[in-house]
Amino acid sequence: MAVYVGIWALLLALNIQAGSGQMVQMDTSKSGFVGSQVELRCVFSNSNPPVKISQVTWQKLLNGTKQNVAIANPALGVSVLPPFKERVSFKHAAVRHRTPSLEDTTIVFSNLQLSDEAAYICEYTTFPAGNRENMVNLTVYARPMTRMTLTTPTIVARAQKRKMTVATCVSANGKPPSVIKWDTRLKGEATYQETRNQNGTVTVRSNYVVIPSRETHKQKLTCIVTYRNEKITDSVVLNVQYEPEVQIEGFDGNWYLNRQNVQLTCRADANPPVTIYQWKLLNGSLPSNVEIKNNTLFFKGPVTYDLAGTYVCDATNGIGTRTGIVDVNITEKPMAQGPPGGVIGILGGVVAIGLIIGVAVTVVMVHRRQQKTRTETDNDLTDLPPAHKPAPPPPKKKNSDMKGHLTSDDIQNSGHKDCDVQYAELDTAALASSPSPRSSAHTGPGDLVEYATIQPSSH
Numbered sequence: 422m423a424v425y426v427g428i429w430a431l432l433l434a435l436n437i438q439a440g441s442g443q444m445v446q447m448d449t450s451k452s453g454f455v456g457s458q459v460e461l462r463c464v465f466s467n468s469n470p471p472v473k474i475s476q477v478t479w480q481k482l483l484n485g486t487k488q489n490v491a492i493a494n495p496a497l498g499v500s501v502l503p504p505f506k507e508r509v510s511f512k513h514a515a516v517r518h519r520t521p522s523l524e525d526t527t528i529v530f531s532n533l534q535l536s537d538e539a540a541y542i543c544e545y546t547t548f549p550a551g552n553r554e555n556m557v558n559l560t561v562y563a564r565p566m567t568r569m570t571l572t573t574p575t576i577v578a579r580a581q582k583r584k585m586t587v588a589t590c591v592s593a594n595g596k597p598p599s600v601i602k603w604d605t606r607l608k609g610e611a612t613y614q615e616t617r618n619q620n621g622t623v624t625v626r627s628n629y630v631v632i633p634s635r636e637t638h639k640q641k642l643t644c645i646v647t648y649r650n651e652k653i654t655d656s657v658v659l660n661v662q663y664e665p666e667v668q669i670e671g672f673d674g675n676w677y678l679n680r681q682n683v684q685l686t687c688r689a690d691a692n693p694p695v696t697i698y699q700w701k702l703l704n705g706s707l708p709s710n711v712e713i714k715n716n717t718l719f720f721k722g723p724v725t726y727d728l729a730g731t732y733v734c735d736a737t738n739g740i741g742t743r744t745g746i747v748d749v750n751i752t753e754k755p756m757a758q759g760p761p762g763g764v765i766g767i768l769g770g771v772v773a774i775g776l777i778i779g780v781a782v783t784v785v786m787v788h789r790r791q792q793k794t795r796t797e798t799d800n801d802l803t804d805l806p807p808a809h810k811p812a813p814p815p816p817k818k819k820n821s822d823m824k825g826h827l828t829s830d831d832i833q834n835s836g837h838k839d840c841d842v843q844y845a846e847l848d849t850a851a852l853a854s855s856p857s858p859r860s861s862a863h864t865g866p867g868d869l870v871e872y873a874t875i876q877p878s879s880h
């Protein structure tokens with residue numbers, strides 16, 4: 422009961438404040454996109470006793486200044502003022518009648534423009550009740566133009582390892598502003614920039630910056646633009662050009678006298694592909710029985726001591742030249758130490774499995790024992806949740822986490838302990854026999870030598 426009395430009292434108070442029940446009903450806010458059409462509602466509730474409407478005025482309120490938009494007058498008719506004349510009209514024809522009905526003076530705004538964003542006042546001049554007015558806030562949105570571009574169609578990985586912008590995502594002239602995010606497995610960073618235009622729209626721009634390298638080639642880069650609750654995504658795949666990454670395959674550390682059909686192959690990973698392979702023997706000329714086909718050196722006939730030496734392969738593509746080297750030495754007899762690698766591998770596997778099982782059994786035993794002691798000592802605390810298991814072992818580190826130039830091949834090969842071969846990326850200037858100017862494309866003396874294992878030619 423008290424609630425009803427309260428509400429009644431409130432209504433009464435409102436009535437007194439609003440005169441005798443007349444009020445202007447409007448939405449509190451409205452919004453629309455540039456170019457669209459929006460209705461601004463204005464309804465006069467003319468309760469008993471009805472009052473006489475002398476005029477209805479629509480006004481735009483911006484920065485504290487009022488500007489007339491439209492006027493409806495029972496005697497003088499209807500007038501929409503410039504600059505709204507072409508785009509604003511009263512929704513109901515009855516407003517324009519000779520004896521107009523001015524209860525609903527809703528207006529229709531067409532072809533919205535950013536400059537239409539403002540508060541709009543609908544004011545009723547009545548007799549004898551005086552003026553009644555209300556207000557609607559109109560917000561105008563502008564849909565942005567979104568696009569993603571690669572900085573250049575092809576990106577070149579330089580030896581200096583400089584960061585560079587590889588892609589740009591722009592969401593231009595949006596209101597409200599978009600939010601840009603990136604999705605990629607590339608290890609790079611993004612820069613963001615917002616520019617506010619005079620008309621209230623905002624251009625958001627983001628650059629994706631990486632150090633181009635062999636590893637970034639063919640990586641996918643996705644730009645995710647969020648505008649209000651829309652998501653726009655766009656992807657590119659990077660095309661990174663890089664110098665050859667060279668390895669010489671074929672020397673298994675077991676080149677003995679009279680062995681037949683040995684060969685060395687220069688393998689290079691390069692983008693664009695290698696166009697020239699050049700073989701040479703450090704400190705000498707290639708043996709006479711050698712035949713070069715593409716990237717392979719075929720040694721005709723049986724192995725002799727003459728084949729020993731340091732073999733160098735220069736691989737060249739459009740980006741540069743890199744060198745692979747292998748030290749070939751010749752033994753008198755085949756290596757007679759123990760079983761061949763395959764058997765070692767199998768043995769190693771067996772030992773490893775044995776070890777793993779051993780460790781697992783130990784862990785289980787220890788765990789059992791601990792549980793036992795626990796149940797014996799804390800008999801009252803046996804309601805431990807089942808989640809109290811030992812934490813799982815940490816996940817294995819992925820290859821991609823490893824720094825530098827370890828490739829899956831390297832990791833795979835490191836099992837073959839019996840055929841380790843050293844090779845180096847030489848600065849060609851260091852090679853007395855070749856005074857070519859290619860050295861500028863090479864890494865500095867600090868990274869001169871790298872070690873890798875080379876498989877017996879199995880490709």
Ligand SMILES: *[C@@H]1O[C@H](CO)[C@@H](O)[C@H](O)[C@H]1NC(C)=O
Pocket residue numbers: 449450540557558
């Ligand atoms: C309308 O906008 C004005 C100024 O921007 C603000 O002060 C007012 O609170 C807004 N009214 C409503 C109902 O949103």
Ligand SMILES: *[C@@H]1O[C@H](CO)[C@@H](O)[C@H](O)[C@H]1NC(C)=O
Pocket residue numbers: 483484
């Ligand atoms: C409104 O005020 C802002 C800042 O005070 C000004 O930049 C803008 O030009 C004004 N707009 C109008 C229509 O006067």
Ligand SMILES: *[C@@H]1O[C@H](CO)[C@@H](O)[C@H](O)[C@H]1NC(C)=O
Pocket residue numbers: 455535563594618619620621622
């Ligand atoms: C807002 O201004 C920007 C820059 O001047 C312009 O490119 C864009 O078309 C404008 N947007 C609208 C909706 O007028």
Ligand SMILES: *[C@@H]1O[C@H](CO)[C@@H](O)[C@H](O)[C@H]1NC(C)=O
Pocket residue numbers: 704853
């Ligand atoms: C090349 O061979 C000569 C002797 O034949 C030797 O003095 C020199 O150290 C060798 N150079 C290299 C780089 O092995």
Ligand SMILES: *[C@@H]1O[C@H](CO)[C@@H](O)[C@H](O)[C@H]1NC(C)=O
Pocket residue numbers: 714715
């Ligand atoms: C060289 O390589 C190309 C393409 O891999 C192949 O078509 C060609 O037969 C090779 N030439 C020789 C002499 O092996």
Ligand SMILES: *[C@@H]1O[C@H](CO)[C@@H](O)[C@H](O)[C@H]1NC(C)=O
Pocket residue numbers: 674748749750841842843
């Ligand atoms: C032959 O080369 C291998 C690998 O470089 C090395 O381990 C071995 O000691 C060399 N043998 C001789 C006789 O120089």
